[in-house]
Amino acid sequence: MNPVDWLVLVGAxxxxxxxxxxxxxxxxxxxxYLKGNYNTxxxxxxxxxxxxxxxxxxxxxxxxxxxxNGIAFIQNYVGLPLALIxxxxxxxxxxxxxxxxxxxxxxxxxxxxxxxxxGAALFLIQRGIQAGITIYAPAIILSTVLGWRLDLTIIFTGxxxxxxxxxxxxxxxNLTQKWQMAVIWGGMIAACVVLFxxxxxxxxxxxxxxxxxxxxxxxxDLKRRYTLLSGLLGGFFLSLSYFGxxxxxxxxxxxxxxxxxxRLGLMFNAVFKIPMxxxxxxxxxxxxxxxxxxPNTPVFFxxxxxxxxxxxxxxxxxxxxxxxxxxxxxxxxxKIRAWVAASERGDAGAEAAxxxxxxxxxxxxxxIRQEARKALRSADPKANxxxxxYVFITFIxxxxxxxxxxxxxxxxxxxxxxxxxAELNALGTTSTIDLWRRFRPLAAPDEARDVRNAKWFxxxxxxxxxxxxxxxxxxxxxxxxxxxxxxxxxxALLGVFVxxxxxxxxxxxxxxxxxxxxxxxxxxLFFMGKMYPSHEIGYLWLNxxxxxxxxxxxxxxxALIGRNGSAIGQTIQSA
Amino acid sequence: MKPPAAPExxxxxxxxxxxxxxxxxxxxxxxxxxxxxxxxxxSRAFA
Numbered sequence: 001m002n003p004v005d006w007l008v009l010v011g012a013x014x015x016x017x018x019x020x021x022x023x024x025x026x027x028x029x030x031x032x033y034l035k036g037n038y039n040t041x042x043x044x045x046x047x048x049x050x051x052x053x054x055x056x057x058x059x060x061x062x063x064x065x066x067x068x069n070g071i072a073f074i075q076n077y078v079g080l081p082l083a084l085i086x087x088x089x090x091x092x093x094x095x096x097x098x099x100x101x102x103x104x105x106x107x108x109x110x111x112x113x114x115x116x117x118x119g120a121a122l123f124l125i126q127r128g129i130q131a132g133i134t135i136y137a138p139a140i141i142l143s144t145v146l147g148w149r150l151d152l153t154i155i156f157t158g159x160x161x162x163x164x165x166x167x168x169x170x171x172x173x174n175l176t177q178k179w180q181m182a183v184i185w186g187g188m189i190a191a192c193v194v195l196f197x198x199x200x201x202x203x204x205x206x207x208x209x210x211x212x213x214x215x216x217x218x219x220x221d222l223k224r225r226y227t228l229l230s231g232l233l234g235g236f237f238l239s240l241s242y243f244g245x246x247x248x249x250x251x252x253x254x255x256x257x258x259x260x261x262x263r264l265g266l267m268f269n270a271v272f273k274i275p276m277x278x279x280x281x282x283x284x285x286x287x288x289x290x291x292x293x294x295p296n297t298p299v300f301f302x303x304x305x306x307x308x309x310x311x312x313x314x315x316x317x318x319x320x321x322x323x324x325x326x327x328x329x330x331x332x333x334x335k336i337r338a339w340v341a342a343s344e345r346g347d348a349g350a351e352a353a354x355x356x357x358x359x360x361x362x363x364x365x366x367x368i369r370q371e372a373r374k375a376l377r378s379a380d381p382k383a384n385x386x387x388x389x390y391v392f393i394t395f396i397x398x399x400x401x402x403x404x405x406x407x408x409x410x411x412x413x414x415x416x417x418x419x420x421x422a423e424l425n426a427l428g429t430t431s432t433i434d435l436w437r438r439f440r441p442l443a444a445p446d447e448a449r450d451v452r453n454a455k456w457f458x459x460x461x462x463x464x465x466x467x468x469x470x471x472x473x474x475x476x477x478x479x480x481x482x483x484x485x486x487x488x489x490x491x492a493l494l495g496v497f498v499x500x501x502x503x504x505x506x507x508x509x510x511x512x513x514x515x516x517x518x519x520x521x522x523x524x525l526f527f528m529g530k531m532y533p534s535h536e537i538g539y540l541w542l543n544x545x546x547x548x549x550x551x552x553x554x555x556x557x558x559a560l561i562g563r564n565g566s567a568i569g570q571t572i573q574s575a
Numbered sequence: 576m577k578p579p580a581a582p583e584x585x586x587x588x589x590x591x592x593x594x595x596x597x598x599x600x601x602x603x604x605x606x607x608x609x610x611x612x613x614x615x616x617x618s619r620a621f622a
Contacts, residue, residue, distance in 0.1 A: 074614065081607040085600045208621025215614040228611070260586050263596065270603045274610045 001146070005406030012410035056138040056416040057389075058280065059188065061479040064301075064388030066284025067291075068477075070212040072226040076483065076540065077277050079236030084243055084270040088263045090501060091244040096259045101433045103250045103497075110500045112508030113438065118515055119493055120434035123247055124427060126489035128461060130482055131423045132468025135161070137478045138416035139469060141393050144304050145409060151470055157413070158466035161420035165428075165462070166455045187408040188283075191392075194400055195286060202340050203289045209339060209355055210292075210362055212285040215278075225480075225538040234540025237547050238483065241490035245497050248426035287395055293333055299325040299372045301390035306372075309379040317375055325368045332361035388477050424465070428458030487542045488526055492519040494543070495550020503551070506558045514553030522546040 001009075065073050100106050104123065108116030139154040146153070200206070207213050217227040224230070243249045243266065253262035291297045299322055300306045310318035339354035373385040396408050432454040476484060492515045499511045522542050529536030593599050 078607070078611055078614075081603050081610075085603055088596070089600065204621065213621040214618050216611070216618045258586065260589060263599075264588065264590070267599055267603055271606055274607070278610075278614075 001405060001409070002402050004403045005409070008403055008406030009410045009413075012407065012414065056141070056412045056419070057134060057478045057482065058277075059184065059412065060141060060392050061137065061389045061477055062277070062280045063284035063287055064391040065477050065479055066212070066281040067288045067391045068388045071215045071278070071281040071285050072217060073479075074215050074274070074278055074281050075217065075226045075228055075231030076235050077239075077274050078228065078231040079233065080239040080273050081270040082232075083236050083239035084266045086240060087244045088266050091250075091497070092253060092262050092266070093259060094501070095250060095254050096262070100254070102247050102430050103245050104247070104430065104434045107496060107500060108434075108438075111496075111511055115496065115508045115512045115515070116434060117438065118512055119245075119496055120430050122489050122493045122515075122519070123245075123430055126485060126493075127246070127248060127423055127427055128464055129468065129485050131420065131427065131461060131465035133478060133481055133485070134416070134419050134423065135465045136469035137389065138412055141389070141412065142409075144302070144390065144393060145397060154466055154469045157416060157420075158462055158469070160413075161417055161424060162459050162462035164417050165421040165424045166458050184411045184414070187404070187411040188280075190404050191396060191400060191408065192279075192283060194404075195283065195290060195395070198399065199286060199290055200293050202343075203286055205343065206289050206292070206336055206340065207285045209358065210288070211359075212288050222537045222541055225540070227538075230538050230540040234487075234538070234543045237494060237543035238487060238490065238540060241494040241543065241547075242486065245490070245493050246426070247430045248422050251422075251426050251429060284391070287391060290395070291391075292329075292336060296326075297329055298394065299369060300376070301387040301394050302384060303390075303394070305376065305384055305387075309376055309383060312379055314375065314379050318372075318379075321368060321372050321375055325365065325372070328361065328365045328368055332358070332365055335361045386477060420462075420465075424458045424462050427461035428454045428456075431457035431461070484539045487539045488522055489519075491522055491543050491546020492516075492550050495547040495554070498547060498551055499554045503554065503558075506554045507561070510557035510561050511550075511554045514550050514557050517553050518546050518550035521549050 062073070095103065095106065098106055098109060100109075102120070104116055104119040107119045135154060135158050139157045140150055142148065142153040142157065143150040148156075204213070217224065218229075219227055220229055221227065222230075253265055298306070306318070335354065335358040339351065339358045342350040342354040345351075376383040376385050396405060400408065432450055436453050436457070437450070495518055496511055496515050499506050499514070522545070525537070525542060525545065526539070587594060588596055588599050590599065593602070
């Protein structure tokens, strides 16, 4: 980072924060603070919904995920457009018709207070954990980039997000996200242009031959994380939960000027999400090709961690690993060039032999990377040995011209603030409406007090996220970590909403205990999978299983309980 | 402040080329099918 980078960085961040704060400085009622106001346009909603889920993790972790495992992760999103159609046709009209502040208020109206609280609690647990993850990623990256201590960047990012959210509210988030998306895409396009200029000939073919372009896997294997089937079914239910029942999303689109605005905003996402994610994973696959030909490609991309431990007592073994990796890289380059030459000649026999040799070299290089991770663990058992989140940031810092580096770092901070603001806002809203108002009903009519409370809750959740990020580390790639947490806590919640919408004879007690039972089932499945890895199913499958279990348990419990008491809640039609 | 009343559910999408929401949903579905087909083609082409 040189002075130009710093100038761009500070200018962009201050500009975005000032714009949002100035345009929303008169936010003074609960409706506006929590839902935005009812004149948010469809483009703003669409971009806002997209920006809420496209955090810094997306732009840094997703290329790294593709670098390591190819573009198969894109299948995670294939169920999303179908889910958004269902949200538009079913969920959104109901929320709008009822005029609710939070999705969980609807559960209270449809069922009872305990189901309302359960829905809100599941959301708060899940989103609270995710807030800790989303704050952790940009902080650790900033720590690498700026050379600051990790705990300081976590605190700095977290406090900035709290101030940004509390001073602006939902409308500020919406307003500034549109510009942040523009900046983000400007930076991403700049990175792509630089990458394309530096790629060798036949880069796409090389990525394909090295197994990085398998975007669709038709096998019905439940143990594989990403297949077309798991994406269609698991991804559908995951997206349905995310867009239909997660307050951080619901809050975006119930703030539309009309139902039409919310629907168009979601349809905007349904069309652009897969192409957007595809471009990002392709970027990762092409980064893999780029680093096959790059001299001094690091054996471990988290160089801060590597250097810290490589300068310790085991320096010699770290150096040996680096030397071995450099030698294998040279051999691999020769083999890739041999394969390209053979395929250009159209010599099928030579091409097949060269391909096998190239893949063997790739596997040897990967084995050395594993050895490097073992060495890190040996030097420090608490060392972070997952480096895929550092691939893109390494490219940015070493390959982009100065000025662009500052811009992209600004983009990361802006994107982190966006997703953090949306999350904290949703957590603050839900805590106020679904907990505070319920336990302090006499205070409910005081709207100014509710706004103050919402801001306090927002700040408290921000502090929780900071604390979580300071004390928790992750074994998974961060973007997968977010999806795994969602897949554990969403399914039961989605099941409750499905019962609410489609099974009108099921009452509050039945669905409440069904949700508890299905949540326990999902937790058991997840942790049993961790204890017995040979039986572990891909996490996306937890979504349809948990949701279906909640629906089936609800029907069974309702049959046991009967139609007495609170069995028949207020139906959608009567609302 | 309460949101606008119920009839908005039947409001047309107001997007050129689409008279009903069903038309918008069909378009999104077809676009989804196209995306999956292109992904499958890409995977096959670079297998």
